[in-house]
């Protein structure tokens with residue numbers, strides 16, 4: 001066969017070639033471009049050709065070489081994308097990913113929610129007030145005498161050295177705000193953060209949480225207060241829970257009491273947080289002092305009320321047997337992770 005015809009026939013063969021795997025591409029490359037491949041044969045035949053044909057033949061052979069090279073490059077690419085497609089087909093896109101880490105509610109949030117839930121079912125509604133307060137709402141409106149030690153720099157954080165801008169030391173400030181803006185009857189719970197200038201230890205912190213309660217209506221008595229608190233304690237700690245009220249003093253309630261829950265002395269943590277008595281103080285309370293009602297514009301001859309304020313950390317420590325209050329504020333995932341699933 002004439003060389004020219006041979007080249008045309010091979011060119012057609014190359015154009016028709018198909019590959020289905022990288023191995024087939026390599027096979028093709030060896031047949032055409034290998035050391036003993038057909039292009040080598042062409043070159044040998046070229047040498048033998050008569051001189052006057054060499055110009056045309058050289059051009060043809062060159063074009064053919066380029067055609068083969070292009071086909072091989074194309075084949076490599078095709079084989080690669082076919083391999084990718086194969087991988088995709090084998091990959092199960094519907095399979096769930098390794099799993100998302102499950103978060104946890106902070107134990108204080110869990111307990112706050114539970115306490116609010118119990119009181120809401122008794123008809124209380126939630127309200128909140130500011131953490132930066134003025135003297136009136138934290139002290140004066142609550143009947144604190146000017147020389148009361150709580151007003152001292154030792155106990156209270158003042159803001160910008162102003163005697164009238166401070167971090168509230170208790171959520172009772174929200175009582176004043178509510179009495180000022182509402183008319184009785186009112187039944188309100190006021191959760192929030194409070195601040196006191198105290199050295200940080202296992203039992204005390206400069207920031208902690210309280211939940212305040214306030215009930216004002218005609219004919220509210222101390223018996224209502226006691227029954228509300230007993231009911232609350234039995235819902236929260238269990239139906240057999242015992243409480244005791246000890247006489248106490250707060251400038252804004254009269255009479256005043258502190259309430260202890262009997263917790264027992266079953267564990268070391270029980271002993272530590274109850275100071276060995278088995279009783280733990282969980283809140284302060286009392287009948288709203290008539291002077292406080294009057295200061296907020298409520299007629300104390302017509303209305304009476306009770307108030308209580310409890311420390312959230314205390315109650316949470318008791319419930320979850322947490323021996324050190326600082327754990328609440330350290331963001332240690334080993335501690336917080338234990339509350340997964342608690343809501």
Ligand code: PHE
Pocket residue numbers: 169170171172212250253283284285286307308309310
């Ligand atoms: N505010 C008081 C405290 O922080 C607690 C309290 C609230 C007492 C309401 C009586 C009535 O200690």
